Amino acid sequence: MITVSYRFPAGADAAKLAKVIAIGQTVGSWGAEFSHRAQAMAAHTAQVLDIQPQADGSHIARIGFPRINTENDIASLLTMIFGKFSLAGPARVMAIELPDDYGTGAKFGIEGIRAKLEVHDRPLIMAIFKPALGLSAQDHADLLSQVAPEGLDLIKDDEINFDLRTAPTLDRVKACHRVLEELRQKQGRDLLYAVNISGRADQIVDTARRLQDAGANALLLNVLCFGYSVLEALAAHPDVEVPIFAHPALSGAIGGATDGSSDYGIDYSVLLGTLMAYGGADAVLVPAHYGSLPFAAQSEFRIRDILRNPPAGRRKVLPVPSAGVTPGITRRALADYGNDVALNAGSAIFDHPLGAAAGVRAFFQALDAVKHQRPLNAAVDHPRELKTALEKWGGD
Amino acid sequence: MITVSYRFPAGADAAKLAKVIAIGQTVGSWGAEFSHRAQAMAAHTAQVLDIQPQADGSHIARIGFPRINTENDIASLLTMIFGKFSLAGPARVMAIELPDDYGTGAKFGIEGIRAKLEVHDRPLIMAIFKPALGLSAQDHADLLSQVAPEGLDLIKDDEINFDLRTAPTLDRVKACHRVLEELRQKQGRDLLYAVNISGRADQIVDTARRLQDAGANALLLNVLCFGYSVLEALAAHPDVEVPIFAHPALSGAIGGATDGSSDYGIDYSVLLGTLMAYGGADAVLVPAHYGSLPFAAQSEFRIRDILRNPPAGRRKVLPVPSAGVTPGITRRALADYGNDVALNAGSAIFDHPLGAAAGVRAFFQALDAVKHQRPLNAAVDHPRELKTALEKWGGD
Numbered sequence: 001m002i003t004v005s006y007r008f009p010a011g012a013d014a015a016k017l018a019k020v021i022a023i024g025q026t027v028g029s030w031g032a033e034f035s036h037r038a039q040a041m042a043a044h045t046a047q048v049l050d051i052q053p054q055a056d057g058s059h060i061a062r063i064g065f066p067r068i069n070t071e072n073d074i075a076s077l078l079t080m081i082f083g084k085f086s087l088a089g090p091a092r093v094m095a096i097e098l099p100d101d102y103g104t105g106a107k108f109g110i111e112g113i114r115a116k117l118e119v120h121d122r123p124l125i126m127a128i129f130k131p132a133l134g135l136s137a138q139d140h141a142d143l144l145s146q147v148a149p150e151g152l153d154l155i156k157d158d159e160i161n162f163d164l165r166t167a168p169t170l171d172r173v174k175a176c177h178r179v180l181e182e183l184r185q186k187q188g189r190d191l192l193y194a195v196n197i198s199g200r201a202d203q204i205v206d207t208a209r210r211l212q213d214a215g216a217n218a219l220l221l222n223v224l225c226f227g228y229s230v231l232e233a234l235a236a237h238p239d240v241e242v243p244i245f246a247h248p249a250l251s252g253a254i255g256g257a258t259d260g261s262s263d264y265g266i267d268y269s270v271l272l273g274t275l276m277a278y279g280g281a282d283a284v285l286v287p288a289h290y291g292s293l294p295f296a297a298q299s300e301f302r303i304r305d306i307l308r309n310p311p312a313g314r315r316k317v318l319p320v321p322s323a324g325v326t327p328g329i330t331r332r333a334l335a336d337y338g339n340d341v342a343l344n345a346g347s348a349i350f351d352h353p354l355g356a357a358a359g360v361r362a363f364f365q366a367l368d369a370v371k372h373q374r375p376l377n378a379a380v381d382h383p384r385e386l387k388t389a390l391e392k393w394g395g396d
Numbered sequence: 397m398i399t400v401s402y403r404f405p406a407g408a409d410a411a412k413l414a415k416v417i418a419i420g421q422t423v424g425s426w427g428a429e430f431s432h433r434a435q436a437m438a439a440h441t442a443q444v445l446d447i448q449p450q451a452d453g454s455h456i457a458r459i460g461f462p463r464i465n466t467e468n469d470i471a472s473l474l475t476m477i478f479g480k481f482s483l484a485g486p487a488r489v490m491a492i493e494l495p496d497d498y499g500t501g502a503k504f505g506i507e508g509i510r511a512k513l514e515v516h517d518r519p520l521i522m523a524i525f526k527p528a529l530g531l532s533a534q535d536h537a538d539l540l541s542q543v544a545p546e547g548l549d550l551i552k553d554d555e556i557n558f559d560l561r562t563a564p565t566l567d568r569v570k571a572c573h574r575v576l577e578e579l580r581q582k583q584g585r586d587l588l589y590a591v592n593i594s595g596r597a598d599q600i601v602d603t604a605r606r607l608q609d610a611g612a613n614a615l616l617l618n619v620l621c622f623g624y625s626v627l628e629a630l631a632a633h634p635d636v637e638v639p640i641f642a643h644p645a646l647s648g649a650i651g652g653a654t655d656g657s658s659d660y661g662i663d664y665s666v667l668l669g670t671l672m673a674y675g676g677a678d679a680v681l682v683p684a685h686y687g688s689l690p691f692a693a694q695s696e697f698r699i700r701d702i703l704r705n706p707p708a709g710r711r712k713v714l715p716v717p718s719a720g721v722t723p724g725i726t727r728r729a730l731a732d733y734g735n736d737v738a739l740n741a742g743s744a745i746f747d748h749p750l751g752a753a754a755g756v757r758a759f760f761q762a763l764d765a766v767k768h769q770r771p772l773n774a775a776v777d778h779p780r781e782l783k784t785a786l787e788k789w790g791g792d
Binding site: 165256 | 422425426437466467470479481484485486527554560595601623624625626628632643645647649652662689719747
């Protein structure tokens with residue numbers, strides 16, 4: 001069974017609406033002429049499991065849907081649970097509980113990404129190429145060669161950097177691949193570059209193959225902009241042999257108010273947690289409540305817990321708190337996430353006053369400071385890269 | 397240039413936010429080390445065109461984005477204009493103006509659909525198979541054989557009817573194809589059955605080919621659930637040789653309040669108008685304000701106007717007002733739409749007290765009554781099918 005929790009705002013007739021969903025989103029009405037199909041109809045009909053009043057006057061109704069109404073994917077799931085009903089007035093999907101083997105699990109997840117990096121005992125450090133647009137492919141390689149030797153684990157394109165004339169995706173991969181090969185020779189380790197995959201949905205696996213052939217060792221996908229079905233296509237296909245980093249771009253258009261209070265849409269824990277995990281993402285970028293976006297800590301933690309607590313037999317998905325992440329938030333991030341996290345920074349690395357290499361070093365210095373319980377305060381005597389970062393962006 | 401209108405609610409610093417979008421959603425910040433790339437950066441940067449205060453205290457800012465930041469598709473467009481910024485607080489995308497040749501135009505549109513049906517001078521009548529789930533493929537064929545001889549133009553699956561064991565999609569197509577062949581032999585005309593296409597994104601064109609080979613002459617797609625990129629894949633591929641009917645399922649999760657007043661998300665005119673038209677849909681189902689969903693007439697009309705006023709060289713897209721459509725709304729629908737519309741009914745056809753054939757006849761009788769300026773009132777002396785429908789569902 002697929003169990004979905006809907007929130008109806010105060011004043012709505014929750015019992016009636018729950019029934020409308022259970023019937024209207026499955027079999028609908030039928031006449032006496034189909035009485036001989038009653039058994040089949042019943043097998044496809046959803047059931048209202050319970051309705052709980054909330055302190056604010058809203059109600060949360062749980063509805064159980066037959067799995068046989070879906071194709072074991074996200075698109076048919078979304079159509080069933082919220083397709084037409086999303087247009088019926090205020091209602092918000094708060095949670096989806098799926099059967100353990102529903103959808104597509106991560107091919108790599110935290111474990112697989114760590115295995116590729118051979119880093120098992122600390123948080124991962126990730127950079128975002130900045131500026132986002134206007135650099136050549138070789139500029140990207142030059143930036144990469146500044147940060148790669150400093151121990152950086154991961155780097156990604158800005159999500160708006162597509163297959164554009166100034167730096168075609170394949171050229172970025174090729175140029176950066178040379179830097180990564182050099183890193184492997186010199187340091188005997190890999191760094192994953194999540195290149196922004198894009199283009200036609202029907203050709204997405206071919207595109208992934210082409211990028212892999214050119215050396216791509218990770219992919220970034222704007223899942224909400226392309227559709228979960230494109231994530232699933234990449235995740236399910238055996239030829240895609242690199243981890244997929246899911247970007248939350250556009251999730252705010254469905255999630256609404258960043259404190260999760262919207263009466264419409266789908267909760268962020270579902271969009272960036274459940275649907276990503278069951279859609280096959282290996283890592284998910286999540287707006288960090290320490291950062292520049294006004295995201296609720298509670299939403300972030302629910303996503304974290306969903307990603308890292310997969311059903312039996314599935315891999316844990318890596319949470320990547322992002323947007324405005326600087327070394328100064330490291331203590332709080334580690335308190336919240338422990339080791340199984342990637343700290344992902346654009347400006348804090350590439351706009352570091354002492355240069356991008358110093359930007360990476362500042363993060364490792366922050367990890368070290370936290371380990372030795374030294375406060376992340378600019379007044380404390382830290383190595384100069386970290387001190388400079390704390391002076392510029394603050395910390396605690 | 398791509399021009400996007402954003403609405404910021406009263407109290408927001410519209411000038412500041414508009415600037416954040418223009419810079420933050422394109423190049424972002426860059427340091428002196430990239431001064432030699434200033435020209436490239438400038439070419440990728442968006443510009444705030446104007447900011448207009450609205451009567452309710454909100455502001456509408458128009459921002460012009462360089463087309464070169466996109467891949468000429470919907471996914472890169474959405475990432476650029478609202479990707480990260482959708483998470484930055486209340487802001488709603490109200491309108492998108494695209495270059496005339498942006499994206500993918502309809503292969504068929506109104507003209508192509510009419511050519512297939514050889515119906516040029518009246519609104520089209522469309523049915524939705526009911527009940528939605530639990531019928532066998534042969535049940536679908538039996539239902540079709542009840543309504544096809546009555547002059548019905550179009551029929552579609554319920555959007556939640558997927559490739560399920562009770563009636564696999566290919567079986568539905570095959571069973572219904574036999575009925576449509578018979579119709580062609582007896583009446584010398586075609587009826588289009590928009591079968592619900594689903595499955596993996598990377599295989600979607602193969603799936604379309606298989607359905608076409610079995611006789612499918614139209615497709616239905618839950619565009620928001622699969623992603624606009626799946627619509628574009630179908631629309632752009634030369635092997636897809638049948639019209640695509642776009643379903644609005646899930647659009648409420650992004651559109652929010654059905655009067656368009658939400659502070660978040662993307663306006664319905666963009667979701668069901670602009671993005672469908674530039675994504676290659678031939679017909680779009682739109683919630684009818686006469687019907688069972690609380691949709692605003694103004695939203696419906698804006699969608700209608702966008703769909704039917706394509707740029708030069710592109711085909712008009714067919715609007716299909718849907719959900720709770722009965723013969724009783726025909727006068728109002730024709731006043732609003734004229735001839736270039738399909739009236740789409742599920743219950744009003746398949747739950748007609750005198751049977752589904754009578755349900756279709758009632759719609760044609762309603763068209764005739766409107767033509768002869770007879771009020772759609774149950775008290776008026778109408779043919780019994782129409783009279784029965786008006787008694788059951790009302791009219792004016």
